[in-house]
Amino acid sequence: MANDLYRNDGEAGYTEITLGAIVNDAQVSLGNCWADFDNDGDLDCVVANESGTNKYYRNIGTGAFQSLNNAVTISGLFRTPVTADYDNDGDLDLFISGVARSQAFFRNDLSNANHYLKLKCIGVLSNRAAIGARVRILTSQGGNDVWQQREINSQNSFGGHNSYIVHFGLGAAEVVDSIEIYWPSGILMAWGGVSADQLLTIEEDTTLSHSGETPPPLPDKFVISAYPNPFNSTISITLDVPLQQEVELALYDLLGREVTVIHRGRLNSTTLSYTTPASLASGIYFLRAASNELTAMQKVVLLK
Ligand SMILES: [Ca+2]
Ligand SMILES: [Ca+2]
Ligand SMILES: [Ca+2]
Numbered sequence: 001m002a003n004d005l006y007r008n009d010g011e012a013g014y015t016e017i018t019l020g021a022i023v024n025d026a027q028v029s030l031g032n033c034w035a036d037f038d039n040d041g042d043l044d045c046v047v048a049n050e051s052g053t054n055k056y057y058r059n060i061g062t063g064a065f066q067s068l069n070n071a072v073t074i075s076g077l078f079r080t081p082v083t084a085d086y087d088n089d090g091d092l093d094l095f096i097s098g099v100a101r102s103q104a105f106f107r108n109d110l111s112n113a114n115h116y117l118k119l120k121c122i123g124v125l126s127n128r129a130a131i132g133a134r135v136r137i138l139t140s141q142g143g144n145d146v147w148q149q150r151e152i153n154s155q156n157s158f159g160g161h162n163s164y165i166v167h168f169g170l171g172a173a174e175v176v177d178s179i180e181i182y183w184p185s186g187i188l189m190a191w192g193g194v195s196a197d198q199l200l201t202i203e204e205d206t207t208l209s210h211s212g213e214t215p216p217p218l219p220d221k222f223v224i225s226a227y228p229n230p231f232n233s234t235i236s237i238t239l240d241v242p243l244q245q246e247v248e249l250a251l252y253d254l255l256g257r258e259v260t261v262i263h264r265g266r267l268n269s270t271t272l273s274y275t276t277p278a279s280l281a282s283g284i285y286f287l288r289a290a291s292n293e294l295t296a297m298q299k300v301v302l303l304k
Contacts, residue, residue: 031158039114039169084163191256
């Protein structure tokens with residue numbers, strides 16, 4: 001049987017993908033594993049097959065997948081592809097197991113210049129493995145803001161699961177502009193300005209109040225623009241959301257500490273003005289706006 005792939009179109013529902021090898025390879029497929037094996041910022045897919053050859057499908061970024069026949073060449077009675085960066089070099093390696101003694105281990109010898117970020121999340125109030133946490137990151141890709149999201153879980157494949165360490169491919173981005181962790185406890189941790197190519201160990205900060213927030217749906221259409229940027233003392237902030245929305249707009253420093261709440265409550269104008277106190281030092285800050293469904297982040301630079 002061929003595999004089925006459905007594109008999530010948000011409120012519009014799902015659209016069945018009918019073109020390409022990923023939905024036309026007819027084999028006995030049991031497990032699949034989605035991960036960014038080439039660190040270019042999109043999820044690739046490995047499918048384990050009980051007949052024929054296991055398959056690696058590279059996401060080419062246009063909504064289509066390319067079957068690479070020289071990537072995962074082994075065939076046999078396989079069922080379970082799972083991934084982890086076992087040698088800690090920043091790319092995801094692959095283990096496929098199957099019935100009887102079938103198993104195969106593939107080291108990823110990626111040699112492109114793409115960057116990555118890994119996060120090991122340790123729950124304190126939430127479960128220690130942080131299962132159920134959602135991690136979102138923002139990077140700039142070719143001048144555009146791009147959000148990526150992962151959910152920490154233990155059921156991503158058939159009869160096995162990926163490492164709990166969250167891995168993001170960043171493409172050419174050397175800095176992650178924003179990180180948000182939505183813990184199962186309801187705590188939200190957010191900060192930014194993080195260098196690529198490292199493993200962060202993040203413990204749940206229980207001193208933060210419960211936000212009660214749930215992760216906003218993707219894609220994120222809530223846009224903040226700020227002018228001028230860099231700014232000297234006063235900045236004009238425009239929020240691309242309907243009037244009368246309940247919105248909280250706040251300024252954070254590079255360590256994720258809240259500097260001030262600029263606005264909280266119903267929005268009577270989509271353009272807000274903010275003047276810094278004289279004591280605020282020059283540097284990089286983040287504007288974060290949140291309504292009940294969406295959040296958005298914008299980096300701003302204060303230059304005195
Ligand atoms: Ca990829
Ligand atoms: Ca690796
Ligand atoms: Ca490697």
